[in-house]
Amino acid sequence: MSHINSDLGMDSAEYKHALARYVWGFALSIVLTLLGVVLAGGGIFSTGLAWSIVGILAVAQLVIQFWAFMHLDLSKEARPDLYLVLFTFLLIILMAAGTVWVLADLASRMGMGGM
Amino acid sequence: MSATMTHEGAVHTASHDHGHHDKTGTVIFGFWIFLMSDLIAFSLMIANYADAEWHGIANGPSPHELFSLGLPTIETMALLISTFTFGLCTLGMKYGASMKRTVFWLVVTLALGAIFLGIELYEFHEFWTEGNTPQVSGFLTAYYSLVGLHGLHVTSGIIWGILLMVQMKTFGMNDLMKSRLVRLGLFWHMLDIVWIALFTKVYLMGVLS
Structure with a gap:
């Protein structure tokens, strides 16, 4: 499969499959971002623990976006x-x-x- | 190429695609190398920021005192939505979408980028008029240069996108335009990935410090 051209149209199963990857990446990114904001603003955990979790969430979102948007797998x-x-x-x-x-x-x- | 796309013969298109893939693939891989070198530059700016935020507060405000999460969160959402809409743009293009649809999603993406940039400049202006200029402390110098460098990237992405739309209108949606659009897309996705790191380090961890 080429980077810029497919022989298939936008009604193909391949297109829907590829689109699902973008949608998953987008949805997960939003969830992880909002989780990070809540943890940083909410005072649910101690500062040190919240700091660590926020860092882990960022790394997770980084991996997800490389996979979903930049097609890294x-x-x-x-x-x-x-x-x-x-x-x-x-x-x-x-x-x-x-x-x-x-x-x-x-x-x-x-x-x-x-x- | 467009003529070949209508062929039904799997063998024919497969071999054609392979030859095409090599050429475009090489150009895109070269662009990946540029992106990764840019990523290293950003990471060292973040390392510099981490030190300045730690030891370079001087008599200025700390990150905790300076930042709030409201506007940066909206800003982050704008950029996140824009990276998704660019995905819709390039994915549709690959599967034979009309130029109208491709341009539409590109315009949406660039507009969201402009909103992101507007919020960032508004925040810079607010901090600046409160007297928190880059001269105040090492932390503020590092803040303006790190976030500003990212903002410059978004600015150049918007200009690049506008120029590409002019080219697409002029030359039509040929393979060269498609390859350029895919590369701009990678650039844009990369900018959102860099922003995850900046948003987390500067704002989320700044508020927690």
């Missing part, structure tokens, strides 16, 4: 994209977490507050 077609994304996240974890670590260490040595 375990299929052979999406494999090169998947490897690229996974390698990118490896770089992000190393570089972003490393940056926060070094700057926080520096701040604590400068007496600007603990790590």
Whole structure:
């Protein structure tokens, strides 16, 4: 199947199947977003616990949107994209977490507050 | 290509699709590489923000004092709906939707992007007139640059979309236009994925801090 053209029309089962993926992604994203807002605003859990859950919800929504909207999955077609994304996240974890670590260490040595 | 699309022969179209897939697929994969490098840039801006928010409050407000969730939530919903409507646009296009339908969903998407941008600029203006300018603290510098960088991306996406509509009207819905629309779609979906991270880190976790 090509990226930009299908031989089938909008009344085909394939179209409806593909559309369902978008609808699921959209519905789940809305639920996860609103859950995050309620947790951040509501004071249901302790601040630390709410912070962690909100973070997990964000990661879940990130995975869902890559799957639903950017067609990332375990299929052979999406494999090169998947490897690229996974390698990118490896770089992000190393570089972003490393940056926060070094700057926080520096701040604590400068007496600007603990790590 | 459009002539081949009407052929019923599965073997013929399959082989044709394969050859076509390779060319368009390569261009789209190249665009993925750009998107991922952009994602790394965003992630480092977030890392910078995380540090500034932690150690760079100075005499300015903390995130907890500055942010409320009302407007950012509406803003988030606008962008979330827009990423879905862009999906409707590109998915329909792939399955032979009329240009009218494709343009309609693209216009809806860009309008939602403009609403998102309007709310963001309104918030910037509010903070600014309260005296919370980027000069006040490292946290505010990082806030304006991180959220502003995302806003610039949305702005360029809107301009890109408008230019693409002009091209589509001029050249018709050919394969090149379709490939460009798919790439703009990936760009737009990526921006919403980046916004999940920004909304969570800046606003949700900011209010919780």
